[in-house]
Amino acid sequence: xxxxxxxxxxxxxxxxxxxxxxxxxxxxxxxxxxxxxxxxxxxxxxxxxxxxxxxxxxxxxxxxxxxxxxxxxxxxxxxxxxxxxxxxxxxxxxxxxxxxxxxxxxxxxxxxxxxxxxxxxxxxxxxxxxxxxxxxxxxxxxxxxxxxx
Amino acid sequence: xxxxxxxxxxxxxxxxxxxxxxxxxxxxxxxxxxxxxxxxxxxxxxxxxxxxxxxxxxxxxxxxxxxxxxxxxxxxxxxxxxxxxxxxxxxxxxxxxxxxxxxxxxxxxxxxxxxxxxxxxxxxxxxxxxxxxxxxxxxxxxxxxxxxxxxxxxxxxxxxxxxxxxxxxxxxxxxxxxxxxxxxxxxxxxxxxxxxxxxxxxxxxxxxxxxxxxxxxxxxxxxxxxxxxxxxxxxxxxxxxxxxxxxxxxxxxxxxxxxxxxxxxxxxxxxxxxxxxxxxxxxxxxxxxxxxxxxxxxxxxxxxxxxxxxxxxxxxxxxxxxxxxxxxxxxxxxxxxxxxxxxxxxxxxxxxxxxxxxxxxxxxxxxxxxxxxxxxxxxxxxxxxxxxxxxxxxxxxxxxxxxxxxxxxxxxxxxxxxx
Numbered sequence: 001x002x003x004x005x006x007x008x009x010x011x012x013x014x015x016x017x018x019x020x021x022x023x024x025x026x027x028x029x030x031x032x033x034x035x036x037x038x039x040x041x042x043x044x045x046x047x048x049x050x051x052x053x054x055x056x057x058x059x060x061x062x063x064x065x066x067x068x069x070x071x072x073x074x075x076x077x078x079x080x081x082x083x084x085x086x087x088x089x090x091x092x093x094x095x096x097x098x099x100x101x102x103x104x105x106x107x108x109x110x111x112x113x114x115x116x117x118x119x120x121x122x123x124x125x126x127x128x129x130x131x132x133x134x135x136x137x138x139x140x141x142x143x144x145x146x147x148x149x
Numbered sequence: 150x151x152x153x154x155x156x157x158x159x160x161x162x163x164x165x166x167x168x169x170x171x172x173x174x175x176x177x178x179x180x181x182x183x184x185x186x187x188x189x190x191x192x193x194x195x196x197x198x199x200x201x202x203x204x205x206x207x208x209x210x211x212x213x214x215x216x217x218x219x220x221x222x223x224x225x226x227x228x229x230x231x232x233x234x235x236x237x238x239x240x241x242x243x244x245x246x247x248x249x250x251x252x253x254x255x256x257x258x259x260x261x262x263x264x265x266x267x268x269x270x271x272x273x274x275x276x277x278x279x280x281x282x283x284x285x286x287x288x289x290x291x292x293x294x295x296x297x298x299x300x301x302x303x304x305x306x307x308x309x310x311x312x313x314x315x316x317x318x319x320x321x322x323x324x325x326x327x328x329x330x331x332x333x334x335x336x337x338x339x340x341x342x343x344x345x346x347x348x349x350x351x352x353x354x355x356x357x358x359x360x361x362x363x364x365x366x367x368x369x370x371x372x373x374x375x376x377x378x379x380x381x382x383x384x385x386x387x388x389x390x391x392x393x394x395x396x397x398x399x400x401x402x403x404x405x406x407x408x409x410x411x412x413x414x415x416x417x418x419x420x421x422x423x424x425x426x427x428x429x430x431x432x433x434x435x436x437x438x439x440x441x442x443x444x445x446x447x448x449x450x451x452x453x454x455x456x457x458x459x460x461x462x463x464x465x466x467x468x469x470x471x472x473x474x475x476x477x478x479x480x481x482x483x484x485x486x487x488x489x490x491x492x493x494x495x496x497x498x499x500x501x502x503x504x505x506x507x508x509x510x511x512x513x514x515x516x517x518x519x520x521x522x523x524x525x526x527x528x529x530x531x532x533x534x535x536x537x538x539x540x541x542x543x544x545x546x547x548x549x550x551x552x553x554x555x556x557x558x559x560x561x562x563x564x565x566x567x568x
Binding site: 002003004007008013037038040041042062063064065066068121123124127 | 567
């Protein structure tokens, strides 16, 4: 498998074609908007957080295959997690897509492991992490528009 | 060198030899990911011929010193070379005087300079500034800032579906409150060559001054500021085979003369006391601080390259590439061209069904093909066409038909992968 095929794995292409949890979340308790000015990606992440647990999470927006698949898989993974677990998952995910070393607990990442190929494409790290930054921003409730720049 | 005429019609251009051109650009011989580099992103920045690279090396090897200051030999030689560059730029755009050439970091600084000197003087509360829907952010934001400061209004000339200025709307939008028109000569995201002479004449008929953003024009077409009669014209060096961080503003001397300075500092003054500063004369009043000396000198080498190659040869070759690329791209049903104006230069932009440009860009990159994907600093254009981003292929004189064929093969690969 070459680096390109590693980046665009079938799982990613599938989530790009049929993103999960895409749409408005009516009873959201928090939300945030994120931009990647480099490529024009725009995303809105909305969550229902009760007693420190993410009960539901959805996203809307437009972006490349990597950013869409990342949001799709992120929302699938986060449902049912505590806020603290979500933070920890983000840290592990961030390490996976940015660091050269293999010092990542792949097992804890589950489906997110398909993004391992991103690290070979530094220009695409922001695409993969935009939804995560936006999610964190929504939970922290700063309400500010975030940008990857 | 500068005594030669730029437009020398007596010299018959030899048959165009693109390989001989490519030989002058060392970077074109490198590979990326073990594939030959296919550089189709010259509208972002052009590659540099050896003579431009040599000019920078020569400056730092032989001339380096500060200008307009020292009595020593190096300073005099550097000053001579820098002012020689100004004269070369004067000839390049056919300005009346080298006093009308102000070196800047590029077009963005050029626009900011014009907005904060001429703009501040000419525009007041309730006035209007007219730009177009196809402007680069650098010809939008400085005017927005000025409008906010002055309580003025920014108005926008719409474009047609093919990406042409709506000239009828333009004429209708001009009124007694319009104090300034600022329009791009050649669009960086659509490739449209605007009827800039007509734009200028229509505004001048009502006594309204016109600023022209020439960033994407001078790499492709000959510009004569006296024939155009534009009031200001901005040029970017790195788009036209020169280095980054250098460009210039042409401004009519009679407009520049009464204006306040742009930035304060060294070199723009005649005398300074804590009570009062007497500003220097044109053009030095607008060039505070030590400028990009080697940039100006190397830009002269870029102008020499353009002159030697000839605008006619450049335009003919690039037109052939544009036609060829447009033809091959049009044959692919998934591809939709964005910007189909009758008069275009250097740019083909497109989308591929629902495949995001960023994914396309990454795929092409691994095939050695460099294109620009994104909004190209023209977000209003993206909005106009209802797309978040486009794929932009742009040409310079060193590109070949074979490179376009490599691009087309790679695009077929993208479509197969995402199908």
